[in-house]
Each structure stands twice: as C-alpha cells, then as structure tokens.
C-alpha cells in the first residue's frame with residue numbers, strides 16, 4: 001500500500017482473468033493508472049471494457065489476478081477502496097421512485113457527507129449537468145439522456161479522487177457530448193484521475209493523456225497517447241500521382257538519403273520515408289527536376305485510427 | 317461512519333423503494349378493509365342472532381370481550397404472510413432486474429452491510445404493516461364490542477406475530493437473492509406456503525386413517541406453515557385464561573417447538589442468502 005501511494009498509482013490491475021461460464025472475457029489484463037492521468041480505455045464493443053471496470057469496482061470476482069484502488073483491494077475492503085471513487089455505469093439505470101435531488105442526497109449519505117455538504121453539492125451538480133429544473137422531478141420521468149447526466153452528477157457527488165466512467169457519452173447528442181468531454185477535462189485539471197472507457201477513438205484522442213487498448217479480453221497497447229503513434233508507426237509515406245513515371249526518376253528518388261524505398265505502380269509512386277517528417281516539398285522539387293508532372297501528392301502519416309486498427313489486428 | 321450507519325442508509329432506502337409500490341398499498345388496504353368487514357358481520361350477527369341461536373359455554377358478554385383476538389390474529393391467516401412474501405420477493409432481485417445494483421454496490425459499503433439493510437428494511441416495513449393490522453384489530457374490537465379483556469397482551473402478541481412472519485419473509489428474501497427474479501421468488505414462496513398447507517392436510521388425514529400414528533403429526537409440524545400459523549395462538553392461549561370460546565378459538569400447543577422451527581428456517585434462509593450474495597458476482601440487468 002505504501003508503495004502504491006508512493007508511486008502515485010491510483011489503479012493497479014494485474015493479470016486479471018475473468019470467465020463468464022466457459023467464455024474468457026478477460027485474459028490476463030494488466031495496466032496501471034497514475035494520479036492525474038486521463039486514461040482512455042479503448043476497445044470495440046464486446047472487448048471487455050465493462051467487465052474490466054466492474055471487476056475494478058469489486059462488482060465482479062476475478063478468476064485470477066488482482067485489482068487495487070489506491071493500494072486497496074475493492075473486493076476485500078470496499079468501504080475504504082470505494083470512498084474515493086466516483087462511478088458512472090454504462091447506460092445507467094437509476095431508481096425511478098426518487099427525484100434527482102433525493103437520489104443525489106442518498107448517494108451523498110452513502111459517502112458519509114454531512115447534510116450541509118450534500119445540500120450545497122446537489123445544487124451545484126444539478127446545475128453542472130444541466131438538470132437544474134429537474135431536481136425535484138421523479139427520475140422515472142427523465143429521458144435516457146437526463147438519466148445519463150444525473151449519473152455523472154452521482155459519480156462526482158463525493159468529490160472523488162478517481163472518476164471511473166463507462167462509455168459516458170454513448171448515445172448523447174453532439175452538444176451534450178462536447179459539454180461532458182469538457183467537464184471531464186476540467187475535472188482532470190482539478191487533479192482528479194479520470195478513467196474513461198470508449199469505443200470511440202476520436203473521444204480518447206481528444207481528452208486522454210494515456211491509452212489502454214483492449215480487444216477480445218486482451219490488452220494490445222498501454223501507454224501515453226503520444227507513444228501510440230510511435231509504437232505503431234513503421235514509417236511515413238508519400239503517395240504521388242504523375243502524368244508519367246520514368247525509371248530515372250525512380251532511381252533518383254531512391255538515391256535521396258531520407259527515402260527508404262520507392263514503389264511504382266502505373267503512374268503512381270509510393271515513396272516510403274526514413275523519417276517521420278512532412279517531406280512533400282523536397283519530393284516535389286525532386287520530381288520537378290526530372291521533368292515530372294505532378295497530379296497529386298499526399299502525405300500518408302499513420303493516424304491513431306491506423307494504430308488502433310493495427311493494434312486490434314495484433315491482438316487477434 | 318460505521319456498520320450501523322451504512323446499513324441504516326439502506327434501511328431507509330428500502331422503505332422508500334417499497335413505499336413506491338402501488339400493490340403494497342392495495343394489499344394493506346384490502347387487509348384492513350376485510351378486518352372492518354369481518355367486525356361488521358360479527359356485530360350484525362351478535363345484535364341480530366338468528367332465531368334459536370344460543371352460545372354454549374361462555375356468555376355473549378364474555379365472547380365480545382375477547383373479540384380483539386379475532387381482530388389481531390385474523391390477518392395472520394392469509395394477508396400478513398402474503399404481504400411478507402410480496403415485500404421480500406423483490407428486495408434483492410429487483411436491483412438486479414432493474415440494473416440498479418451496480419450504482420448501490422459500487423459505493424463504500426460491504427455486501428453484508430447492504431444485505432443487512434435490505435433485510436431489516438423490509439422486515440421493519442412488515443413490522444409496520446402488522447402494527448397497523450394489530451392496532452386496527454384491537455380498536456375495532458373495542459369500538460364494536462366495548463371494553464376488552466386481557467388487552468394488555470396485545471404488544472406481546474404483536475411481537476410474536478412479527479417473529480412468526482420472519483419465516484416466510486426470510487425464505488422469500490433468500491429466493492430473491494438466489495433466483496434473482498422477483499416473480500419467480502414470489503411464486504416459489506407462495507408455492508411453498510400453499511404446498512405445505514396441502515401436505516399438512518394430507519398428513520393429518522393420514523394420521524386419522526392410520527389410527528393415530530404420531531409420525532404424521534410430527535412431520536407436519538416441520539412444514540413451514542404449521543409454526544407460522546400456530547405460534548401466535550399458542551402464545552395467546554398460554555397468556556389468556558378465558559373460558560372455551562367457539563368464536564375466538566386459540567388452541568394451545570408446543571410454543572418452544574414452533575418458535576424453534578421458525579428460527580431454524582429463518583437462520584438457514586439468511587445464511588443461504590448471505591453465502592450466495594457474498595460469493596457471487598453482482599449481475600447486470602436480468603429482467
């Protein structure tokens with residue numbers, strides 16, 4: 001426990017394996033999340049994201065492996081481990097017989113908040129998630145989107161050090177999605193650690209500092225978002241379309257020290273670069289030198305999308 | 317915040333959850349209405365007895381003075397066990413069916429605290445309902461038939477009623493956690509209630525046919541309904557010394573045995589529920 005805190009490790013998941021009957025939903029999943037990170041847990045539907053999260057909260061029992069939240073096993077000591085956690089489930093179901101205020105108040109009580117604190121926070125949170133006018137209405141009357149927003153408010157009622165959200169923006173309209181992504185970024189700026197699962201690469205790319213990619217129950221990448229590109233990039237490629245391609249031109253291009261290889265296919269050239277740099281200017285002047293007529297010139301740099309797809313392939 | 321505080325939070329939660337159920341109000345109102353109806357009938361019967369009707373044994377005044385027992389014990393024959401089953405049936409399972417278990421059990425609370433709160437929440441609600449029927453029963457008796465005798469025993473009878481109803485309450489609670497389906501749990505419990513009444517009557521027929529073979533009686537006592545329906549009247553007959561009364565019959569019997577059987581069923585149910593709950597995953601929406 002001392003070690004975990006010293007290293008600022010907020011989540012530690014090691015060798016987690018989980019079966020549903022004979023189906024292996026998680027296969028030796030390991031990752032760690034440090035204080036202050038916004039960790040994107042990325043994977044297609046059915047990859048095992050929800051299973052991981054529900055195991056992290058002690059709702060599911062792992063068949064192998066262990067979870068620690070700030071050094072504490074949530075299954076063995078939920079009272080201590082979950083005191084600092086806020087959780088917004090995937091497509092949440094909330095008690096329809098409570099009003100939004102009543103449910104927030106009850107959840108505040110479960111964290112041992114004082115009456116004064118609860119009152120203050122409920123008002124502020126309802127405002128924050130855009131349910132100011134709905135606080136005194138029964139949740140049974142809420143739309144799906146409103147339930148989702150209330151669920152985010154519940155997740156931060158205890159001012160948690162760790163916020164765990166399972167696909168929080170799924171099904172939200174673009175406006176609400178933007179609002180909530182902004183909210184998560186702000187919470188992270190306040191020093192909270194944010195763990196957010198998503199099947200949307202774009203979402204993770206926008207708000208996360210670190211990424212864990214899961215596919216078919218296995219982690220296929222885990223690291224800072226900046227490393228994702230590097231890790232999966234073999235090279236950058238320039239694709240050129242010309243009116244005519246000559247052999248001399250090809251060998252001249254191959255001579256350049258920043259070019260790895262050139263492949264010709266009809267009047268198209270695929271120029272593989274040694275450096276991860278936009279060298280379109282250099283390439284086009286070289287083509288000009290050899291009287292080439294350029295029809296198009298594109299830099300193809302490996303995007304997170306490619307890295308993602310590549311990682312998923314690697315995981316199969 | 318300790319164990320008690322965390323469980324108490326769930327107790328209040330459980331009350332609010334149950335009080336949002338329309339069927340609960342309907343059942344309670346029906347039970348209370350039937351109590352009133354019964355007293356109206358008795359009142360009519362006693363004030364306009366059919367020609368030639370006489371009571372053998374006690375005087376009419378003595379019968380009237382014991383009518384509170386009818387009011388207090390009457391609902392126990394059907395309505396209270398039914399309400400106990402209905403309250404306990406959804407206690408654990410509904411949270412799985414509706415998918416709300418996740419939002420509760422991801423909070424700083426242990427499974428045992430949660431289950432304790434659920435159990436005590438439902439039981440205290442049942443206790444409140446029994447308090448209603450008991451109070452109404454005693455009040456009706458007083459209102460219709462004047463001053464009542466031995467009425468000081470009402471609180472004890474109330475506690476015995478609550479204790480007796482723990483059997484079906486706990487058993488249904490156990491089904492609710494083990495089966496994780498509300499309808500199934502309620503059906504299972506009602507099935508056992510009806511089944512044990514049925515088997516009980518077969519056993520007593522066998523007892524008569526066999527010319528008094530004790531074994532049949534002994535077996536029938538272990539059927540869950542025997543102790544539940546008999547313990548309150550066993551205790552009443554022990555407490556109250558009144559002449560034999562054809563309208564208010566409280567047969568005596570083995571109080572300790574009945575109490576012990578209830579305890580065995582209750583404790584076993586709670587243990588099974590707790591073991592299942594602690595050992596298994598929190599399931600997502602099943603309904």
Ligand SMILES: Nc1ncnc2c1ncn2[C@@H]1O[C@H](COP(=O)(O)OP(=O)(O)O)[C@@H](O)[C@H]1O
Nearest residue numbers: 020023025043044045046047048049050051052
């Ligand atoms: N309770 C369950 N019983 C059986 N299989 C399940 C259960 N929950 C999830 N699964 C399966 O486990 C896999 C992972 O599911 P899940 O963790 O929900 O994925 P994700 O959240 O990434 O979409 C899926 O193939 C899903 O069908």
Ligand SMILES: [Mg+2]
Nearest residue numbers: 049050051090
């Ligand atoms: Mg999921």
